[in-house]
Amino acid sequence: MKENMKYIQLNNVFLIIASLIVGYYNIWAGIVMAVICVISIRKQIIEKQKYDEKMDSYVETFNMTMDYKTRQSISNLNLPLCMCNTEGIIVWYNKRFSEMVGKKGLFGDKISEYFYEIEMDIIIENANGSFDIDKKEERYFKAIYTLNKSKEEKDNTVMIYFQDVTDLENMKLLYEHSKPVVITANVDSFDEVFDSTDEKNRPQLEAEIERLMKTWAEEHKLAIRKISKDKYFMVTTEDELIKMEEERFSILDSIRSIDIKNLIPISISMGVSPFVNSLRETQLISNSALDISLGRGGDQVAIKRNDKYFFYGGKSKAIEKKTRVKARIIGYALRDLLNESKNVLVMGHQFPDLDSLGSSLGVVAIAEMLGKEAKIVIEAPNSSIDVLYNRIKSSEEYGNVFIKSEEAIRYMTSDTLLVVVDTHNPKFTEVPRLVDKSDRIVVIDHHRRGPEFIEKAVLVYHETYASSASEMVTELVQYIKERPKLNPQAAEALLSGITLDTKNFTFKTGVRTFEAAAFLRKHGADTVSVKTLFQGDMESFMIKAEALNKVRIFEEKIAITYCPKTMDNPQLIASQIADELLNLKGVQASFVIASSRGKEVQISARSLGDINVQIIMEKLGGGGHIETAGTQIRDITIEEALDKVEEQISLYLKEEEK
Template identity: 30%
Template sequence: MNLKQKIILYSLIAVAGVFLAVGSVILYFTRSDIYSSIFGIFGICLSLIIVGLFGILSVKSFLSTQAIVKKSFNSFIDEIISHNAIGVLIFDSEGQILWTSKFIKNRFGRKWVGSKLTDFFKKFNINFDSNNISFDFNYKDFSYTVNIWPLENCLSIKDNTLEQRTLQLYEDELTVLGEIEIDNYQLYQSILSEEQLYNVTKEVVTVLDNLVCDYNLVYRQYNTNGKFLIVTNKQALDKMSQVNFKFFDDLHKTLKSQNIIISVSAGFAYGTKNLWEKMEQAKNALLQAQSRGGDQVAIFSRNNLPRYFGSTSEILPNINRARIKALANWIEKKLLDPKIKRVIAYGHAHADLDAIGSALGVYAIAKTFDKEAYICTMTQDVTTKKAIAKYFGEDNPIFIKAHQANTLTDENTLVFLVDNSAPNRTDNPKCVEKAKNTNIFILDHHRLNSSVDFCSKINRHIEPSASSASEIVTELMMFLEKQVKVKKNIAQMLLNGIYLDTLQFQKHVTSRTFEAASWLKNRGADSTESSNSLKIDATTYEKVDQVLKNLEEVKPGFYLAYKDIPLSNDVISIAAEEILRISGRKASFVVAKSEDKKSYKLSARGIDTNVQIICEAVGGGGHFGTAAAVSKEDLLTFVDNIKQAIVSVKNESNID
């Protein structure tokens, strides 16, 4: 007899018992004889026993059925969620585990009921926090995602290993395109013999052949100018990144016996399905690496910030003037356009002699073509303020403020950024908003630390091997077909800018620097005046001495000094230069409060040492041997970050 039939039978017997009870009650109250009363009482008792017994049996059968159904359903649900790699854990308000599903028992053990959640997660080195409602962890080669429902007193643990491995496999197999170019190859073509040039290419090819064996990549040399195309994947790129592309640094020594230092610049790109777009991104990455001074690798991705590796040496200065001549012709063409009404030049904020000198050079070029011309500057260092007052007087209309520049700027205005390459580094961050991107020019000698997307490539001249922006602007004047009318005071400021950035011709000097200086001297500039403009007075010397009193060596050859006093940018720079006057020192870092007391300024100098990458680590940038940074952190935090950057950044020096 099945369960359903049993329930029906028990129910019928119970109903019969009820009828028996009703009949017995009627018999008891309608008959008065003794036998009827006894029989009625007996019937009532018997019916109660029958109804009670079979009622209990019916309820028991029903409850048994429900228990079986519930157990089967719970078991089924547990099996289903376990089959889908999900575990459930129920806990009380005190965080004590009350129940665990089959998946939890199989993966993490069966003895967790009665334990605390904190003890459960401590096994996986996780500090459990009920406020953290979702997190991931790894255990025994598996990856898990935890989701917590505090109000329901339960949590789920899902095995997402397959998902993570699939995503990792997808990322590892992403196609990466790259371009590699031998630095100074055009220069080598003009100064090396065919055999030496062949040896340069051969050494690079040898390194690439080794990479083919060690990493999953292929390469092709696609022209005769020292360029190579690289095809690889993200996994191989990550492996090369982990060793900081050290194999390219080894090129420096291969032909050192022949006084040839080989270096390469490389750009890699990934993160987009479109191969043409990826190739363009790789070209931009290569251009960025070269704009930062060469001898380094740049990695661009749509989804991540650019990454840079290398730069342990300065490449040979580029003596080829084809680019500056082409730029001069292009600027001249722009200035001959009758639609162009005015020119506005911007140096960087807290302008130095080079920023103002190069801006004045642009002013002179614009005036030669009868254009309105202005220089937007509102903050200068002490030395520059004195020079402006000396050569141009107070409140000269050449110099305008940001609100005036914004009013004047329109699509008929040429905007020049000199000695910087970012609008937010000028005194007017909105300087390019109203200008057409084809009318924006960049003339800079600092290495780029971010990509430039607000002006066309033809309008950029970023030459890290140039001594100064003043040198670049002077060369532009030299190559314009129309003779530039340079007044003596402007020529003097340009020469002052060159003197400042070369430390009076002690560093970053090439034959082009001397030619530019000679051209300026022929137009009335005086080298004695330039030297005098850089001299410091007794008060400045005392400030420098005060900063350097707590000089400390962070690591061999790397010195840091700091003082919580307001100083102008030029005084901080002078202090950094002063540290390197003692032989054996490789790099100097000086920190002081800015004059507006709103931030702290770091000035860094290096001798054959890349201080730019150290400054970039704390939010700054600059040149290989001259860099800076500004921070609004408190002094001790900023100094600690600088120390960490100095210690952690490897291979800054190219001194053997």
């Protein structure tokens, strides 16, 4: 009301000046303006009198309802207290309230001018309750209100008193910052690194790792315990964890910089969990976070906080394991599960590619070696697999191997083994309902692990160093029987999957990759026939040419482009363009955006290894590997997708600079 009076007074001054100016030029018009001015001022005086009478009535009513001693007690109460009408206008307050606000003469002011958190609509609706007040003058308050009802609704008042909760809030803050945090650490591929180091330098290597870990632990007040040659258990506080995050876990860089003439670079992975319910549960979550970190290739920290994962690091490539011990153990376990099953269902990810289809057919071949019927679940083929799909469908041996989702659900029984290949995310599988329905699931995947995983799987073969799911299945084939025989059709399908994910044996290609390819070649895989699976049509060729013509270089080392035309399945073309862009001199990473004829935009990302495209794609809802990643975004234009990609690239580069 006070603010309104100021505006009214300014308005009156304006009217008087206006009438004088008009009267100067035209006496009759000036008289009319003067009359209007007098009437307006008269009306405002009457309204002001009514408002003052109303305010006096509130105060008078308040005074009449309480005796002198009660009024004195409330006025002198060492607690900020005020009374408002139902419109939020202050009609009474005590000395402590005035001191808290830091102002006198508050009658007629609105309570919301000083405390925006107090909402009269909520007070009227609830009658009793409280509001948390933001920090004021280094103090925290809680506003506790009570609605006092009168015979006349217009005479209702609200009593509000303010409780100082600063000590309680500071105690909460202290508790939050001192809560325990459990960290589980693992030196990545310790045996491989140790074996690659000269025997005389091995003690020094182990001592240097331990020295760096203990120095870092002392810096951040960590209680640290080495529980095996390559594992550490640590406990710290939330306050120290915040500091570690601010410096982006510098221990990762320190460990990575160790050079004791070890041929394989050394790195460390960590799983971190802030306190959750009990120390036991916190430790279990920390172990789970470590599994996530290792599943993503290691050399990183995974923090699970409020059901969300936060990642730091991830700059190194997964180290290929020379030994096949794990592949042999998984092969034997898979054989036992197949022997116990009535039939088998195999499925890959949505929008399957050659690796997904090739590894699926490889699993079918394994099942048939053991005399088990197996089917591949594919809802519909796409342009990236249609040639291989039609070859398989027209073959004599595998002509009836494909089934759709509804048929698969009818096909599944309690004795059916479900094998998921080339993905570990239940939402990305061809038919997520099958994952929900089955209790006997095997997962075979090579992608870096994300937060969502098929947790109820009875057997998991997850190796991020592997080039492809097809390579992993090829190794399993060799341990199912003593002398396995693989159909040439299945061998070609597996070889096509390896060829796709290694970009024709260029990326992520290790010794075991060539050994797997040699095994497939021995069993009849024709490399020329595989080559034809990658041929495109004229329309695709022209789309690639247009996209290459629109390339621009971002930050002098990243190539970005887009396909101007929509396509039925943009994944294959986008990935091929991204691969091609890496041939440009100076380009370390490439991003290609393509739009489907639906409402999806496909983003394919490739890297030579210095830039981790997986981290960038994860920010946009996707994933992959350091060198190969991608994502799909719905309901977005090409231009908006370009902006998002550039924004995430800029953020990534800034973080790397730090």
